[in-house]
Amino acid sequence: MPDSATTTPTPTSPPIAEQREHSYTHHGITISDPYDWLYDKSYPTVDDEDVLDYVKAENAYFEAQMAPQAELTEALFTEMRSRIKEDDSTVPQRMGDYLYWSEFEEGAQYRKHYRKPVAGGDAQLIMDENALADGHEYFSLGALSISQNGRLMAYSTDTSGAERYTARIKDLQTGELLADEIPNLRSDLVWVAGDTALVYGPSTEEWRTLEARLHVLGTSVEEDVVLYKEEDESFGVGAGLSAQEDYLIISTGDNETSEVRIVSAANPTAPLTLVKERRRGVEYSVDIREGEVWVWTNDDHINFRLAKADLATPGDWQTVIAGSDEFYLTDFDLFEQFFVTEGRLGGLDQLQIRSYDAPTAAKPIAFPETSYTAGLSNNPEYAQTKLRLSYESMVTPESVYDYDVAGGSLELLKQQEIPSGYDAALYTTERLTVQARDGTMVPVSVVMRKDRAEILAAQGIEGPGPLHLYAYGAYGYAVPPGFSTTRLSLVDRGFAYAIAHIRGGDDLGRRWYLQGKLFERANTFNDFVDVGRGLIAQGYTAEGMVTASGGSAGGELMGAIVNQDPKQYGAIVAAVPFVDVLNTMLNEKLPLTPGEWQEWGNPITDKAAFAYILSYSPYDQVKAQDYPPMLVTAGLNDPRVTYWEPAKWVARLRNMKTDDNVLLMKTNMGAGHGGQSGRWNSLKETAEEFAFILWQMGMTGEK
DSSP states (O other): SSSSSSSSOTTOOOOOOOOOHHHHHHHEEEEETTTTTOOOOOOSSSHHHHHHHHHHHHHHHHHHHHHHGGOOOHHHHHHHHHHHHOOOOOOOOETTTTTEEEEOTTTTTOOOOEEETSSSSOEEEEHHHHHHTTTOOOEEEEEEEOOOTSEEEEEEESSSSSEEEEEEETTTTTTTTTEEEEEEEOOOEEEEETEEEEOOOOOTTTSSOOEEEEEEEEEEGGOOEEEEEEOOOOTTTEEETTTSSSSEEEEEESSSSSEEEEETTTTTTOOOOOEEEOOOTEEEEEEEEETTEEEESSSTTEEEEEEEEEETTTTOEEEEEEESEEEEEEEEEEEEOOOOOOOETTTTTEEEEEEEETTTOOOOOOSSSSSSSSOOOOOOOTTTEEEEEEEOOOOOOOOEEEETTTEEEEEEEOOOOOOOOOOGGGEEEEEEEEETTTOOOOEEEEEEETHHHHHHHHOOOOOOOOEEEEOOOTTTOOOOOOOTTTHHHTTTOOEEEEOOOOBOOOOOOOHHHHHTTTTTTTTHHHHHHHHHHHHTTTTTTOOOOOOEEETTHHHHHHHHHHHHHHHEEEEEESSSSSHHHHHHHHHSSSSTTTHHHHHHOOOTTOOOOOOHHHHOTTTOOOOOSSOOOEEEEEETSSSSTTTHHHHHHOOOOOOOHOOOEEEEEEETTTTTBBSSSSSSHHHOOOOOOHHHHHHTTTTOOOO
């Protein structure tokens, strides 16, 4: 609770959390943790009045400090909303006897889902997310799966943000809901056994998915059959169908090891066939076509190879496409007459069409720009002759193409419409490299207005202007150089916007990812700091004019970089930041901890991992120094980055920082990891974040 326990802090002064003596010892090292009390030990129930009082006091202070920026926030929200086509729809795609698509109606927060017969007929509304969300502060649609005969629709919803979904089944002919209800799941819903049953993954109390279960329609969930149970709690289980939908594929694994089992989709309770026994550090996934098992694996090359085996001997892998130092193979998709490999070359997305007769001969799909992001979109039919693709760049809005495989031509079906207007010719984008302190060249994607200097001069800003730097840098996730309409609210005010493709992502291949995890985690933070310094040196911006943002593991990044180089930044937004790394990795009861040890290390059993995580954990490394202005967000129901991580971090920052810069924390009391749901609620939060940045940079006037 705040120090002044008997009085409520005024919204004009920051709440100061009480320090309560608490320490713990591991490997002979004792750590003081005076804000441990902010972790409500009854979690996931949060009912400790002291904790709630502190979180509410921080929210009140946030509201009070942001109140003078209400007009700016609303102006940003209005302009962001004006760039979104409110009555937008997806491009219809065929699946079976129907065309499926979804639509937003003007003003609506959520989508409506439709279908109509390929042979002709009226459109049928099969789901209205707005109706499902009615009366709930939060709503998320999880899985949505149509039975193979087109009669039934299984779907799951979450109305708290806690990521515990409930599945229902709708008869699309009668419009009625079946009596079946599957609670507490975190998985896809897979139709098997002639559309008479669903395979799903229930969630444990710790939010882990350790089983694949079979639910037969019309039966109680208590009768559901466990098809597979994983004993290693660091693994997660998932299920799906093969390309021809004749095999059920059950996968289990963590961030670096995989194991797969297969069984006939028509008879899912038959004994499972193990493809190949797990081996630490070896990842693989499979698909099945015409009696052959196709395998994507890193067993003999860090950038993965593609292999195949006979269905009778699924572990006898023969190379189809060898691993490459240059080409990073990230995925493959099997179709009736051809297959597709996806990957990156020099950090840029590649889509390659290949034939079964000559699989090593790739036919790349050519795209018009030198920097872009592209990938396969929704292609549900095994007998596809055209491929649905997605494409965008830093200056080109999201685009949907059909690629004619036989003719090799691209047909633009839809490009994101921006109602308020957008002229790509006003913007310039660059892809450059910046040298990190260890000599590694880090790619950076930058977008800005061509008339940036004039825009800044009109605001009285001379010389280099502000630059917003974004990155994630974990789990091998590569941040694509894609388009954003919200980003324009900074760029049109004179910001340069840069994405740092730092280590920890797999932008430049698997090794790029490995160089940012475990005992090389510091490379991620150093890369980000050094990219900012490099952009300053190249004249894109100046010290103190770099703003930065990141969420979740990217929020950990924000915590580390402000500890290391606080003078570089003019404002920081850390969304649901993973900042109490050491404590979380020591608490194996928390939802995701066992599955995260492969990413960060296990400090419970490994003294070296303990010491290394301690050396960078943002909460543990807060020091008495000046920090830049910061906005921190949290979700009370967040099972991924629990609310107390940002709360403890902010509490320690308030106690130790030596500056008078603004530090704000906003906790969503009815939401989880992704913040508020609904497209307008989510957009309002982005507007708040941008308003905070502009306020701290002294740029609250008209653009």
